[in-house]
Amino acid sequence: MAIRIALVEDNPSLRKRFIDNFKYFQSIDLVLVSPTGEDFLNKMEQATAQELPQVVLMDIELPGIDGIETTARLKQSLPDIEVMMLTVFEQPDKIFNSLKAGAVGYMLKDESPSNIVKAVEELLEGGAPMSRTIARKMIGLISSDPNLSEDSKLKDQAIQEYGLSEQEVKIIQRLVDGNNYLEIAEGLFISPHTVKTHIKNIYKKLHVHSRASAVKLAIDKKIVGIVALILAAAATLLST
Known part of the structure; x- marks a missing residue:
C-alpha cells in the first residue's frame, strides 16, 4: 500500500516540480498539498482519517507561521503523523528547532526525488533520515561546541x-x-x-x-x- 504524504511548500515552481516528480513513484500517494502553514493546518482539521497523511514534507520558510511552528502545532493535535523537513537551509539552529518541534528527518530540497522517497520510507520504518551535508555539518558543530553536551x-x-x-x-x-x-x-x-x-x-x-x-x-x-x-x-x- 502506498505511503500517504503531504507537501507544504510556498514556492509555486518548486511545488509543481515535487508534485510532478512524485507521480513517478508508486510507493507514495500525495494526498495533500498546501502553500502555507495556516492552509495546511486548516486542511488537516477538515480531513477524514482516511485522508490524513502518514508523513508530511515541511518547508521551513513559509509565509505567516513558519514550518517549525506549523510542525509544533501539528504534533500537538496529531502526534502520530511524522514530519520531515524539506528545505534549502542548513543552519544548525533551524535543524535543532525543527527536531525540538517534532520533526524526525531533515532533507535538502536539491536531493534527488528517489532519495527523498527513500527517506520517507526510512522514516516510517523508524529511522531519522538526514541529508549527508547536514549530517557532516552537525557532526562538526557537536564536536566543537561543549555547550551541546548532555x-x-x-x-x-x-x-x-x-x-x-x-x-x-x-x-x-x-x-x-x-x-x-x-x-x-x-x-x-x-x-x-x-x-x-x-x-x-x-x-x-x-x-x-x-x-x-x-x-x-x-x-x-x-x-x-x-x-x-x-x-x-x-x-x-x-x-x-
Whole structure:
C-alpha cells in the first residue's frame, strides 16, 4: 500500500516540480498539498482519517507561521503523523528547532526525488533520515561546541520524575536513535514482545500515545538528547 504524504511548500515552481516528480513513484500517494502553514493546518482539521497523511514534507520558510511552528502545532493535535523537513537551509539552529518541534528527518530540497522517497520510507520504518551535508555539518558543530553536551543533572531529575527504569531509558534512547522494535530487541538481547511491553509502559509513564511524542518529550526533558538523534542519523549516512 502506498505511503500517504503531504507537501507544504510556498514556492509555486518548486511545488509543481515535487508534485510532478512524485507521480513517478508508486510507493507514495500525495494526498495533500498546501502553500502555507495556516492552509495546511486548516486542511488537516477538515480531513477524514482516511485522508490524513502518514508523513508530511515541511518547508521551513513559509509565509505567516513558519514550518517549525506549523510542525509544533501539528504534533500537538496529531502526534502520530511524522514530519520531515524539506528545505534549502542548513543552519544548525533551524535543524535543532525543527527536531525540538517534532520533526524526525531533515532533507535538502536539491536531493534527488528517489532519495527523498527513500527517506520517507526510512522514516516510517523508524529511522531519522538526514541529508549527508547536514549530517557532516552537525557532526562538526557537536564536536566543537561543549555547550551541546548532555546535562546529566537534568537527565537524572527527569528519569526520577517519570519513574523510568534503566532498561526503559535504554529503550527510549534507541527510539530516539530511530531503531525499530526488532533492532531494539536485538541490541538489548530481549524479545520483541518484551520491547513492546516496555514501550507500552514507557508511554504510560510519559503520558504519551506515540513514538513521536515520546521522542519529543525525551529530548525536551533531557532524558536523552537531540545530539544523540543527530549523531545516530549522521552515523548511518556517513557509513554508506
